Amino acid sequence: MAVFSKILTMLRGDVHSIGQSIVDSNANRIYEQEIIEAKAHVATARQDLTAVMAKEMQATREIERLQREMQRYEGLALEALQKNQSALAEEVAGKVADIETALAAQTTVRDDLAGHIARLKDLIRGAEAVLRDHERELAMAKTTESVYRATATISNSMGSGGSKLMSAKESLERIKQRHQDTADRMQAADALDGEFGDKALERKLAAAGIGATSNRTAEVMARLRQRAADVGGDKPA
Structure with missing residues (x-):
């Protein structure tokens, strides 16, 4: 009991x-x-x-x-x-x-x-x-x-580390990192193109005075002087 x-x-x-x-x-x-x-x-x-x-x-x-x-x-x-x-x-x-x-x-x-x-x-x-x-x-x-x-x-x-807020923050950080990686790759590509591509070659030709545009200023001046001389020669004595 x-x-x-x-x-x-x-x-x-x-x-x-x-x-x-x-x-x-x-x-x-x-x-x-x-x-x-x-x-x-x-x-x-x-x-x-x-x-x-x-x-x-x-x-x-x-x-x-x-x-x-x-x-x-x-x-x-x-x-x-x-x-x-x-x-x-x-x-x-x-x-x-x-x-x-x-x-x-x-x-x-x-x-x-x-x-x-x-x-x-x-x-x-x-x-x-x-x-x-x-x-x-x-x-x-x-x-x-x-x-x-x-x-x-x-x-x-x-x-908790696996919570929604933490996961969202991690996702944002990954997006930022991916964007930074893309920007770095583009900058590296420009640098390589400047070193090995057509741009590098053009710079070298210009530096050597070779090419269609290397002496353009001098050619323009020569042409103008010639025209000025021609005009002066046509005047009566």
């Missing part, structure tokens, strides 16, 4: 741990659901408040009716006394007394309703203020959780 009891205790502990883990992982969702339920209770309280306020309005109207009725019967009683109708005046006075009793009872009801309304309004205002605070806290909690999630994602991405 002792062993069986220990097993049950262990199982209860595991169930509690699992339940607590579920609560922790869904804390924001649970918190949001609690706020939704609290808002539903406040909405119900507002509906109850409107019902009480409607009853207060009805009681106020009844009080006003009784007051008008009492004034009417009081006037009738006075009129009966003026006409020496004492018995009739006394009967009307009894009616006025009944109205006064009903008026006092209705006034008490109206005052009680007014007190309930004031308390309900205070409670609803306080509950709504608390709900607004909780909604702000929930928004902050969701934002904070998003930041933590993004931070964890970035940390995980940058933490």
Whole structure:
């Protein structure tokens, strides 16, 4: 029996741990659901408040009716006394007394309703203020959780050498290296062409004064001098 009891205790502990883990992982969702339920209770309280306020309005109207009725019967009683109708005046006075009793009872009801309304309004205002605070806290909690999630994602991405970010960086470095290799090859090709190709030969011919363009300036000058001399020889003496 002792062993069986220990097993049950262990199982209860595991169930509690699992339940607590579920609560922790869904804390924001649970918190949001609690706020939704609290808002539903406040909405119900507002509906109850409107019902009480409607009853207060009805009681106020009844009080006003009784007051008008009492004034009417009081006037009738006075009129009966003026006409020496004492018995009739006394009967009307009894009616006025009944109205006064009903008026006092209705006034008490109206005052009680007014007190309930004031308390309900205070409670609803306080509950709504608390709900607004909780909604702000929930928004902050969701934002904070998003930041933590993004931070964890970035940390995980940058933490391992085979991560996506590191792979992207390595790919970029390989591209840069390939471009540099191409540029170096082109520069080397130009250098070789300058050393062994046609350009090198042209430079050597120009340096030796050989080629169609080597003495072009001298040839142009000679031609111009000849033309100038020819023009001078044609002038009359």
